[in-house]
Amino acid sequence: MVPFTYLEPASLDEALALLAEHGEDAKLIAGGTGLVNLMKQRLVRPDFVIGLRAIRALAGISEKDGLRIGALATIQSLEVSELVRRHAPLLAEACGHVATVRVRSMATLGGAMAHGDPNLDTPPALIAMDGQIVARTRRGERTIPVDRFFTGYFGTVLERDEIVTELLIPKQPAGSGTAFLKFLPATQDDYATVSVATRIALGADGTIREARVALGAAAMVPVRARMVEAALSGKASDEKTLGDAAPLVVDAIDPIADFRGSAEYKREMAVVHVRRALVEAAAKAKEAR
Amino acid sequence: MRTIKLTLNGTSVSREIEDNRLLVEFLREDMKLTGTKESCGVGVCGACTVLLDGTPISACLALAVHADGRAVTTIEGIADGDRLHPLQESFLRHGGFQCGICTPGQILAAKALLDANPHPTRAEIQHWMMGNLCRCTGYYKIIESIAAAAGAE
Numbered sequence: 538m539v540p541f542t543y544l545e546p547a548s549l550d551e552a553l554a555l556l557a558e559h560g561e562d563a564k565l566i567a568g569g570t571g572l573v574n575l576m577k578q579r580l581v582r583p584d585f586v587i588g589l590r591a592i593r594a595l596a597g598i599s600e601k602d603g604l605r606i607g608a609l610a611t612i613q614s615l616e617v618s619e620l621v622r623r624h625a626p627l628l629a630e631a632c633g634h635v636a637t638v639r640v641r642s643m644a645t646l647g648g649a650m651a652h653g654d655p656n657l658d659t660p661p662a663l664i665a666m667d668g669q670i671v672a673r674t675r676r677g678e679r680t681i682p683v684d685r686f687f688t689g690y691f692g693t694v695l696e697r698d699e700i701v702t703e704l705l706i707p708k709q710p711a712g713s714g715t716a717f718l719k720f721l722p723a724t725q726d727d728y729a730t731v732s733v734a735t736r737i738a739l740g741a742d743g744t745i746r747e748a749r750v751a752l753g754a755a756a757m758v759p760v761r762a763r764m765v766e767a768a769l770s771g772k773a774s775d776e777k778t779l780g781d782a783a784p785l786v787v788d789a790i791d792p793i794a795d796f797r798g799s800a801e802y803k804r805e806m807a808v809v810h811v812r813r814a815l816v817e818a819a820a821k822a823k824e825a826r
Numbered sequence: 827m828r829t830i831k832l833t834l835n836g837t838s839v840s841r842e843i844e845d846n847r848l849l850v851e852f853l854r855e856d857m858k859l860t861g862t863k864e865s866c867g868v869g870v871c872g873a874c875t876v877l878l879d880g881t882p883i884s885a886c887l888a889l890a891v892h893a894d895g896r897a898v899t900t901i902e903g904i905a906d907g908d909r910l911h912p913l914q915e916s917f918l919r920h921g922g923f924q925c926g927i928c929t930p931g932q933i934l935a936a937k938a939l940l941d942a943n944p945h946p947t948r949a950e951i952q953h954w955m956m957g958n959l960c961r962c963t964g965y966y967k968i969i970e971s972i973a974a975a976a977g978a979e
Contacts, residue, residue: 543828543845543891566889573848573887574868586845590892613881637957638935640869642881643888725956726870 568643608647627715631662660759664751665734671703687758713738714821755790783812835903850885861901872958875931901930922971924962
């Protein structure tokens with residue numbers, strides 16, 4: 538384990554001041570499942586580790602024009618939260634697929650965003666729900682759509698002195714259904730070979746009013762497949778139409794070959810799982826109408 | 827260096843540690859509680875499972891400073907004197923282990939499940955226990971041990 542000095546601010550203002558002071562030499566820690574592994578492998582060697590666990594302003598889940606989720610909410614708490622299951626079932630479902638109960642109990646939703654790992658399950662779910670990230674510096678606060686948050690492999694738009702404070706999930710459209718599929722050919726606790734989150738909203742006439750398709754483990758960043766979404770807008774929600782749109786996903790992704798599969802295999806699996814996720818979301822949307 | 831104060835297996839403990847000390851190192855090396863095993867060291871295998879305020883975590887990924895002010899339960903802390911915990915009895919009775927390296931983690935993970943959900947379905951047991959790996963027995967007898975302990979309570 539690399540050496541570091543641990544600091545534990547009691548408030549967000551104190552944390553922002555410490556981060557502004559130490560900037561380049563500091564890393565924030567919440568659950569630690571991401572950062573501790575990186576530090577044990579000496580891929581990250583911060584002089585200062587700033588622990589966020591004592592900051593009450595970052596905890597809690599509340600309902601107000603949708604859901605506001607404190608950055609420190611654990612993945613496990615979101616999987617079982619009645620509020621989340623009612624207002625954002627897609628997020629609860631994705632959280633249930635994250636690693637193991639230990640990792641879910643330690644890892645936080647804010648941490649999952651700031652970590653920037655494209656293999657995680659929660660970013661595509663948030664993208665498919667039009668989720669937003671609230672981030673704060675001493676200069677002020679901004680709100681960033683999740684689909685514009687990730688810039689590259691383990692890269693985000695966050696500035697050095699910026700802290701993710703909240704995740705916002707707007708009220709989901711009426712008559713919408715969602716699906717989350719995580720393709721795991723090896724073990725249940727693995728990262729996805731490819732993961733897909735979809736949301737389909739149907740109009741009064743049964744045609745698709747709006748579609749959302751997002752993928753994890755399919756590129757250097759979590760991606761949104763806008764071509765698939767556009768191809769479905771205004772169309773019928775039958776299996777043929779959904780299946781015909783699914784192959785368009787290959788233009789949105791750029792998977793890397795690894796022990797979970799070749800790039801070619803992952804592209805094929807992305808098409809298959811986008812189709813299945815669209816069919817499942819459309820079926821749920823029909824039930825919801 | 828800093829001093830952490832925690833409740834360890836029901837007893838108040840105060841200790842000076844390095845800032846970068848991991849919880850598994852603190853438990854095994856500083857507190858000599860070697861029932862907690864470290865195997866993969868990257869949070870995957872579950873051998874180092876301990877309970878932090880009743881919640882299962884990987885001690886190999888937790889900073890010891892994050893136990894400050896909280897309650898940690900290890901395998902040494904669940905028997906009542908000479909009387910084994912019902913899960914320990916059940917693992918013995920149903921042969922829920924062979925070499926034993928994964929067993930402390932299995933039992934603590936199962937304890938957290940039964941504390942939250944005393945009568946889980948088999949599917950709930952499997953979903954919860956999925957991250958605790960055993961390379962000897964296969965999982966049938968582990969699941970059986972937990973299901974039997976749940977029935978007994």
